Amino acid sequence: MVALALLAAACSGDDDDSSAPEPTNQSGAPTLKQQPANLDVKIARVSGALPKADAKAVSTRLGHVVATWFNGGFLSGDYPRSSFSGYDAAFTPGAAKLAERDSGVTTNAQLGSQWVQVVPTRQVVRLYVFAPGHRASGATARVELVMVGADEGGSASELAVTGELYLTKTKAGWRIFGFDLQRAVGAPGAYVAHLRAKRDKQQHNPSNKPDKSKGQGNGKQDKGSSRGNGRA
Numbered sequence: 001m002v003a004l005a006l007l008a009a010a011c012s013g014d015d016d017d018s019s020a021p022e023p024t025n026q027s028g029a030p031t032l033k034q035q036p037a038n039l040d041v042k043i044a045r046v047s048g049a050l051p052k053a054d055a056k057a058v059s060t061r062l063g064h065v066v067a068t069w070f071n072g073g074f075l076s077g078d079y080p081r082s083s084f085s086g087y088d089a090a091f092t093p094g095a096a097k098l099a100e101r102d103s104g105v106t107t108n109a110q111l112g113s114q115w116v117q118v119v120p121t122r123q124v125v126r127l128y129v130f131a132p133g134h135r136a137s138g139a140t141a142r143v144e145l146v147m148v149g150a151d152e153g154g155s156a157s158e159l160a161v162t163g164e165l166y167l168t169k170t171k172a173g174w175r176i177f178g179f180d181l182q183r184a185v186g187a188p189g190a191y192v193a194h195l196r197a198k199r200d201k202q203q204h205n206p207s208n209k210p211d212k213s214k215g216q217g218n219g220k221q222d223k224g225s226s227r228g229n230g231r232a
Helices: 052-075 095-102 192-203
Strands: 023-026 029-032 039-048 119-132 137-151 156-169 173-186 222-232
Touching: 029 119, 029 137, 039 052, 052 119, 052 137, 052 156, 052 173, 095 173, 156 192, 173 192
Parallel strands: 039 119
Antiparallel strands: 023 029, 119 137, 137 156, 156 173, 173 222
């Protein structure tokens, strides 16, 4: 069972308005009116201790690994497309096989042939670094990748891939050795709307424990979801 699920805590990332892009069909080509979101990488917690300069270097390197997956599996290349490549460079050899097995979640293979244009509206990475002895040896990345795509008719939908990546330091550098992710499809703006609704619920019911369920969205908002996980 594939389980790509971004912690709801990662959903606590800034929920600035990623308002729904409005596609227009001019000269037969849909245009999404949304500026692409930049990659937002921050260290959320260090278990152990890291000098400031080392922490910055680790953040940069881990961010590069996640960006390799984001770009290769979803953002780089021309649409429409049915195949995705390059994302496997972010994984260890064993995990790359698992990612290929779960390509319906680890890539945009399910919607790639339908979309002709894609805009990322959210690329959030929060790092939880393990650094015993003042040296980073492993990390968990809680990720939120949200994008809006339009088909030839100008109809737009939103894809959110959220969850956790598990990274280790190898001879080749930092690599993803496992993942626990969830993929959900809905209307543009559904992801941010879900975050706001969740935040409002917690504010109005402060005695309630935070919802620790993985992923985002629900059956009423999402047109479809799938999950995938694996470790190698």
